[in-house]
Amino acid sequence: MRAEGPGTVEGPGLYVYAVVRAGTPLPRKSGGVGSPPAPLRAVGPGPVAAVVSATPAQLRARRRDLLAHQDLLTQLAASGPVLPMRFGMVAPDEDALRAQLAAAEAGHLAALDRVAGHIEMNVKALPAHDSLAALVAGDATVRRLREATRRRPGYEANVRLGEAVASALARRAGEAGRRALRDLAPMARATAGGPEVPGCALNVSFLVAQDDTDRFRATAERFAAAHRDHVDLRIAGPLPCYSFVEAGAGTDAGGWSAPAPVGGG
Incomplete structure (x- = not known):
């Protein structure tokens, strides 16, 4: 199996969306990649199957197709x-x-058992760039450099202050x-x-x-609100379990190319 990048895919082949247990119902009304999208079908020799469609003559990583791929997985x-x-x-x-599929059957079944009944939630912590006042109030180094810059403004003083602010914002976000x-x-x-x-x-x-x-998201959102002066907490999900299937679906399990995480995203 080959993993195509953002360039054009031409020629024969089957576009593979996912591996599922044999007998998993396919969406009746679904988009998928391509314009128009090709019909879905399941291919599998045993207890696992791949959900596939014909590969479009030209496949590019356009927003429409990326979202269609993700929506079908959901x-x-x-x-x-x-x-x-x-x-x-x-x-x-x-x-x-x-x-x-046959060569990787055991690994696929183990991975399917692992993620059954679960979804993926992704959390990113970024510096809270709109909280400079709170940063100055709580960081003595930034406060001292700001006062020094006001007394003796100049390029080097501004650079030192900017670096201290960026470092402090990143440190607070990490904590x-x-x-x-x-x-x-x-x-x-x-x-x-x-x-x-x-x-x-x-x-x-x-x-x-x-x-x-719902409980996970509510807890994350409460934390984000309570610490908004320290961190910009971004919560994504529910997502397909990209980050938790590689061990069961990697190349060691029969040549299958491993899924790529998105947490991602």
Whole structure:
């Protein structure tokens, strides 16, 4: 299976959305990638199946197709556990896809069991850039540098002040993010760190039981409101469980290309 990037995909192949348990109902009215989107079908030699469609003649990472891919995964998750594939995953043909599914069957089943009844919530902690007054009041170094800059303004003084402000904002966001992680982790079955995001002090995904989704979000939003002078806490979800299936669906489990996290996002 090949993972295509944002360029054009041309030629034969099956566009793969996800791996599910055999018999999982497919959405009756669903979009999917391409314009118009090709019909969905399930391909599988046993207890697991891949949800696929024909690959469009031209496939680009346009907003419409990215959202369609994500929406289809969300619809599938309403019917059972899903191992989501990243946008642009293409199998060369049905025989190759069936062979990969058979070789990775044990890993897929274990991963499906792991995420069954769960969703992914992603939390990012960013500096609260609109809280300069609170920062000055609470940080002696920033306060001292600001007073020095007022007394003797100049380029170097402004640079030092700017660097101190940026450092203090990032530090406060990191501290608040770690407190949020301690508060939220007990409500999750597992956590997974996401990729580094420029300007982001913390990027963590949580594997949360579907029944606990509202409680998790409410707790995160209360924390965000109580610490808004320290951190801009951004909460995304429910999402397909991108961050918690790699161990069961990676290349070691029979050649399947691993899904890419989005926490992400």
